[in-house]
Amino acid sequence: MKILLVEDDRKIGLFVKKGLEEVSYTAVWVRSLKEAQVAAASNEFDVIILDIGLPDGSGLQLLAEWRARNLPAQVLILSARHEVDDKIAGLNLGADDYLTKPFSFGELLARLRSLVRRHSSQKKTVLEHRDLQLNLLTRAVTFDGAALQLTQREFALLEFFLHNPSRVLTRTQIAEKIWDCHFDMETNLVDVYVAKLRGKLRRAGEINPFIQSVRGVGYKLA
């Protein structure tokens, strides 16, 4: 995977570039709007990590330009939350994801992986994983051959996991998806729900949980 990193801060730029290279991604790091424009012109990147506050202008401008000329790369916006009016502003301009500073590298990586593997099970009506089936139309869930009763939230959470199999979902991603919350909920709501869902998806005598914790990042289906 080839990644273009547009970030004016030297320390963050260095850190992220190095981190990406450590997990065998190719990363090109540029520090201004102008350089980014030139670099992106080659169309060779799978993902562009775009910081909003650049010394020579707003990254959102650049994003609008790219989307106008149908640049195929996925764009992940990296910015402090209050730097843009609303994260929707960025997504409306055609960003594929949004990560707020201060971010964790694990989360950045998880999101990059999600971006590349998006476009998968979006159109199916029955989602399956191991011996779990979830029907989006009838909202029926069967696990291990038996019907499973889930609350609205549990259903939404499970659906989110099944839409993203083998992908790490971060707590922020989950909170934003299920609760539409702007920032912290002052609670460990996500963990509590995952724990509850796990409890319902546990078979007698089984040790491996259906939903695995990924330390410091979030959760993934196992």
Next chain:
Amino acid sequence: MIPLRTSLVVFYAFAVTLTFTLAVGAGFWFIRQQMLTGNDFLLDAESKEIIARLDQIPPPINATKIEAALREHTENDKALFYFQILSSDSQILYHSPNLGAEALTNLGGGPEKHTLRLAPFGLLRVAEYQTPAAQVQIAMSLRNFQRINESFIRVFLLGVPLIMILSLAFGMALRHSTLRPVRLMQSAARRISASNLSERIAISPGSGELTALAGLLNDMFDRLEKSFNQAKRFTADVSHELMTPLSVIRLHSERLLDDPDLPLKYRHAVEEQLQETLHLAQTLERLLTLAKADSSALPLKLQPITVANFMAQFAEDAQLLAEHRGLKTILAWNDPGCARLDQGWMHQVLFNLLSNALRFSPVGGTITLISQCEHGEWIMQVSDEGHGVPADRLDEIFGRFVQIVPRSEPNSGAGLGLAICKSIVELHQGHISAHNRTDRPGLVLTFHIPLTSATEINPDGVTPLL
């Protein structure tokens, strides 16, 4: 205050009707005076002739002589005039035949003319003239005058309501055209919100009062836009300048923690450093939210939302969170009402209130959440079973960095959660308050948010002024 649109029409109709009434009244009064003057003039002219004839009668004067002198004349004028001649001792000497059996009242002399009613003839205008030998009374019928009087009353009775109706109709048309610029200004002003502050009211050419008003409003929008933009730029700058170094700290701390070779004695320090960094970022985030809310630069996506559905969703979260902390919950909400809410931010408010209650409730305690829609308001109450707050500090708890419990206790937050609740509730045109429970120790936080009627949701959220 009576709205301009009503007072304008009422005033217009009143003015037109009053003008009409006065004009018709004055016209009639004038015609009436003219007619009476004309009548009186005719009476005077007639009297001259009669007196001249009487003067020709050789004294002593008596009924037969008068009869002879006046017969021809009265016969000729019988359609117009009635005559009666009295002797100096008020005996009727002559009585014109057209009077029949009736007699004219003696008016006691004097130059003025009188109007009297004599049953068979209706109103009569009567004049008296004194000659040395006799008193002459001449009367004229006012039948024509009366007819005009009656037709005036008809015109008046029909005309006033008609004019009133017509002037109301014209008034409404006038209102429509007069208030058009005001309506345009209003809709422009309504369109201008935090998201499109650069829009302005179109100013029509000319120098009218409304143009001046539009100019003033636009100046005000200029100033608003400037302060909005300043607030936005400030939060954006602060955000960028502080979150970027915090990112660096977080990235490095997490990397250190990932390193299995990190000695345990450092591991704790780094963990603490990471925790404090996140806490700092969170506090900063909240402060910036408050700063934006203060300058109304926080964009709310208001949508009509059924409170019961919203509560049903939240109930599940609340129950689960309370259960997780070993607390019980009582949840109740009544029939649906509909309010214009930003779902994300309202969730934030509910979670903040809930986490506040969770923090202060002893294990095994009960948190009570009651949502009611009544009297046009959504009223939400969150009660805990903690120690409550001293009565003199109840107002303070929505302030910034205010700690209800001493800061040293582990479960104290940054002291911004309730301040954010207050800001967000107020951005929803509501208000929030705190009081202590009366049945037992504990704090009750209550917010009120106005409901909208689900059937007539106005996309602007504003009732039309005109």
